[in-house]
Amino acid sequence: MASCLEFSFRLTFALTLLIVLRLFQVIRATHAPLASNNRGPPRRTCCSLGVFLGSGGHTGEMIRLLMGLPFDRYTPRTYIISSGDSISKAKVLELEQSKGQGDFLFVEIPRARKVHQSFLTTPFSTLYSLVFCFWFVTLQPIFSTRIPGRMFSEVIILNGPGSSVPIALAAFLRRFITGRPTPRLIYVESVARVKRLSLSGRLLLPFVDSFLVQWEVLKNEVTKSHSYNVLHGFKLVASITCEGWMV
Numbered sequence: 001m002a003s004c005l006e007f008s009f010r011l012t013f014a015l016t017l018l019i020v021l022r023l024f025q026v027i028r029a030t031h032a033p034l035a036s037n038n039r040g041p042p043r044r045t046c047c048s049l050g051v052f053l054g055s056g057g058h059t060g061e062m063i064r065l066l067m068g069l070p071f072d073r074y075t076p077r078t079y080i081i082s083s084g085d086s087i088s089k090a091k092v093l094e095l096e097q098s099k100g101q102g103d104f105l106f107v108e109i110p111r112a113r114k115v116h117q118s119f120l121t122t123p124f125s126t127l128y129s130l131v132f133c134f135w136f137v138t139l140q141p142i143f144s145t146r147i148p149g150r151m152f153s154e155v156i157i158l159n160g161p162g163s164s165v166p167i168a169l170a171a172f173l174r175r176f177i178t179g180r181p182t183p184r185l186i187y188v189e190s191v192a193r194v195k196r197l198s199l200s201g202r203l204l205l206p207f208v209d210s211f212l213v214q215w216e217v218l219k220n221e222v223t224k225s226h227s228y229n230v231l232h233g234f235k236l237v238a239s240i241t242c243e244g245w246m247v
Contacts, residue, residue: 024236026176027206031235049074050153050183053081053088054161061190062159063091065246077104078153082111082163109133112163126166133170138177152183158208159188160198172207181209187238189213191245195221206231211238214245 051066053059071077081088089106096102112126137152156171158164164187171183185208189201194215197205205211213219219242222228231237 022176026172026179028235030175030181030207030209031232031238046073046075047154048076048078050078050080050156052156052158052161052164052167053079053085053092054159054163055082055085055088057192058159058161058190059085059088059091061188062157063095065157065159065188066095068246071099071101074155075101075103078107079104080107080109080167083108107136109136109163109167112166126162129163130166130169133166134173137167137170137183138174154182155184155186157186157188158200158204160190160193160200162200164200165203168204168207184209186210187212188246189218191215194218197222205237208238211240212246213240213242216242216244218242 049069051062053062079089079092081092085108092104092106096104110125110129110132112129113122114125117125141152152171156167158168168185168187171185174183175181185204187201187204187208187210189197189212191214193201193213195218197213197218201211213222219240222240223232228237232239
């Protein structure tokens with residue numbers, strides 16, 4: 001009996017260690033500089049785009065950000081909205097109509113946390129949302145009968161609401177399993193964040209490829225942090241860039 005328990009403990013420890021080492025490897029690869037290869041195939045002129053609209057002000061910022069994108073280059077587009085968010089859907093339809101290039105679709109996901117939801121039940125709703133996102137982002141494209149192995153999107157843009165965390169983690173799980181650096185994750189911090197990152201931003205800093213803020217003072221506050229510089233030195237968090245107001 002004792003030997004069986006000892007074997008189980010050692011096996012659990014070994015598996016946990018392998019998972020942690022794999023996690024560190026994938027995170028470091030995410031933040032490593034991209035190697036240039038002039039002998040490779042020519043770059044494609046377009047790529048598929050996934051966009052999460054978190055309702056309210058987050059949706060407004062994302063719509064204004066998308067207005068500046070050339071839709072003929074970023075196509076097809078997949079708009080991810082929380083269940084029951086009819087306002088964000090209407091705003092997307094209005095945007096697509098103004099652009100006149102309508103190769104897009106919608107995906108609805110469960111909310112990670114509803115307004116006024118208890119923090120005691122939030123982990124369960126977040127886990128459900130994560131499983132749902134993992135199916136759409138990772139598993140469904142693999143088992144697609146139309147285009148087997150097709151990616152959900154080559155690039156996913158997020159901008160801060162809590163439900164963006166399950167989406168990013170689901171996309172990162174695909175990378176964890178396959179080892180391929182796709183889909184690329186771009187996180188744009190809300191313009192309302194002037195001196196401190198949002199909770200979503202702090203949680204996703206290790207997992208996204210590009211992390212953009214809209215205030216130079218916010219970039220300075222984060223990058224002067226000792227803990228950030230240590231993690232960044234080991235390539236365990238993304239570099240933070242400031243492009244000014246984008247919305």
